[in-house]
Amino acid sequence: MTIDPHGFPAPPALVEHARRFRAEGGVPAVPRVASTVLLLRPAGASFEVYLIRRVAAMAFGGMYAFPGGGVDPSDSAAHVDWAGPTPAQWGARLGLAPEAAQAVVCAAAREVFEEAGVLLAGPDGGTVVGDVSGDDWEAARVALERREVGFAGLLADRGLTLRSDLLLPWSRWITPEFEPRRFDTYFFGALLPEGQRTRDVSGEADRTLWMRPADACARAEAGELTMLPPTLVTLGQFAACGDLDGVVAASATRDPATPVTPHLDLRPNGDSRFVLD
Numbered sequence: 001m002t003i004d005p006h007g008f009p010a011p012p013a014l015v016e017h018a019r020r021f022r023a024e025g026g027v028p029a030v031p032r033v034a035s036t037v038l039l040l041r042p043a044g045a046s047f048e049v050y051l052i053r054r055v056a057a058m059a060f061g062g063m064y065a066f067p068g069g070g071v072d073p074s075d076s077a078a079h080v081d082w083a084g085p086t087p088a089q090w091g092a093r094l095g096l097a098p099e100a101a102q103a104v105v106c107a108a109a110r111e112v113f114e115e116a117g118v119l120l121a122g123p124d125g126g127t128v129v130g131d132v133s134g135d136d137w138e139a140a141r142v143a144l145e146r147r148e149v150g151f152a153g154l155l156a157d158r159g160l161t162l163r164s165d166l167l168l169p170w171s172r173w174i175t176p177e178f179e180p181r182r183f184d185t186y187f188f189g190a191l192l193p194e195g196q197r198t199r200d201v202s203g204e205a206d207r208t209l210w211m212r213p214a215d216a217c218a219r220a221e222a223g224e225l226t227m228l229p230p231t232l233v234t235l236g237q238f239a240a241c242g243d244l245d246g247v248v249a250a251s252a253t254r255d256p257a258t259p260v261t262p263h264l265d266l267r268p269n270g271d272s273r274f275v276l277d
Contacts, residue, residue, distance in 0.1 A: 010264055011226065015272045018264045021178035028177035031184040033100075035108035036068025037167070038234065039118060040244060041192040046212055047244050049235065050116060050198050051225075053207040064216075064227050066234075067115035068108070068185065072147075075110065076103035080152040083125030084165025093169055094186060095257030104186050105164050110151040112190065114144060117199035120167065120190060121160040128163060130195030141201065166190050168251035170237075173230040174261045186256060187234055189247055213239035229262040229274050 010018075020026075039050040051064045076099045085093070091101035109120045117138075122128040140158075143149045155162060168189035175182035192198070200208045211219075213235040219225045220232055227235075241247045262274045 010272055010274050015264065015266070018176070018178040018272075019266055022266065026178065029180060029182045031174050031182040033071045033104065033107075034069055034183040034185040035071065035104050035111060036066045036185055036187055037108050037112045038066050038170070038187070038189045038238065039112065039116060039192050039198060040189055040238075040247065041210065042244060043210075043212060045243060047247070048210040049213050049216065049238060050192075051209050051211060051216060051231075052115065052200075062226060063231070064220075064225050065231050066187075067112045069111045069115070070183065071103045071107040072110070072151075074150040074152070075106040076100065080106065080155055081161040083122075083161045083163050084167075090164065090169075093256060094172075105167060106151055106162065108167055108186070108188050108190075109162055109164075110144065113141060113151075115201070117141060117201050118190075118192060118196050119160075120163050120193065121155055122163055123159060123161070125161055125163070125165075128166070128193040128196075129160065130193075132196060133199060138201070166193070168248060169256035170251060170254050171230075171234065172256055172259045174259045176262050176264065178264070184259065185230070187230070189238070189251060191244065229276065230260075233260075233276070 040047050041050075050066070052067060053064050054062065087098040087102040087105070090096075090105055091098045094101050094104060096104065113119045113132075117133060119129055119132045119137075140149070140154055144151060144154055149157075170187040170189055172184070172186050174184050198208065198210075216225060216227075216235050217232065217239060220227045220235075237250075238247060241250050260276055262276055264272055265275050266272045
């Protein structure tokens with residue numbers, strides 16, 4: 001990856017929006033807490049990551065990103081069978097109170113099921129469900145997406161335990177101040193469970209693909225894939241791990257609590273670039 005994460009080009013539309021925000025003295029929106037997950041699968045000696053392109057009508061539409069979304073109130077209020085680090089332990093790692101940490105972790109697992117059809121849960125703390133692409137599972141996923149049932153209720157109805165230990169904490173990003181919709185997003189990695197497969201089911205993406213992180217970075221640099229800084233930088237970090245064992249080892253040393261916020265350096269010559277704080 002040759003793109004410098006401390007200064008790289010920004011899409012012209014975002015530059016224009018940032019200039020207008022600054023000129024009009026805009027007031028930053030309060031970021032909504034969110035979670036996103038990099039689903040990973042082996043690919044020879046390396047690995048691939050699952051990418052989705054948001055539909056144009058959505059926030060950050062047309063950009064490639066990872067499955068994820070905002071925390072729902074039920075993510076922190078519901079009782080859910082839980083395996084892996086406790087909410088208090090997750091809170092210590094993420095810099096959050098236990099209830100807030102549970103919400104972030106539950107949101108990560110819920111969103112990856114809603115958007116990619118992948119369920120990080122099992123009958124007990126040592127197993128994971130297999131194929132969840134059947135009609136009955138799809139009906140459950142749609143009910144969850146429509147908020148007709150909560151994530152904890154879905155798991156309880158099927159006698160399943162949330163496998164929080166399958167999530168690898170990675171980083172935290174806050175959307176720039178000039179964006180009308182802002183997110184305070186916690187990034188996680190997760191190995192695609194054996195027997196499961198990703199599915200383009202949510203209607204929030206118009207294209208999905210599996211790709212080696214280094215290849216995705218190269219295609220972004222070539223202008224073939226459009227990505228915002230959190231996606232591009234995170235892909236570069238995962239690519240540097242080499243293999244899945246490297247990802248797991250790196251996750252243990254990451255700081256997922258301190259936020260990174262991209263800012264636009266609006267230069268008079270028009271060569272405005274993202275810089276990271």
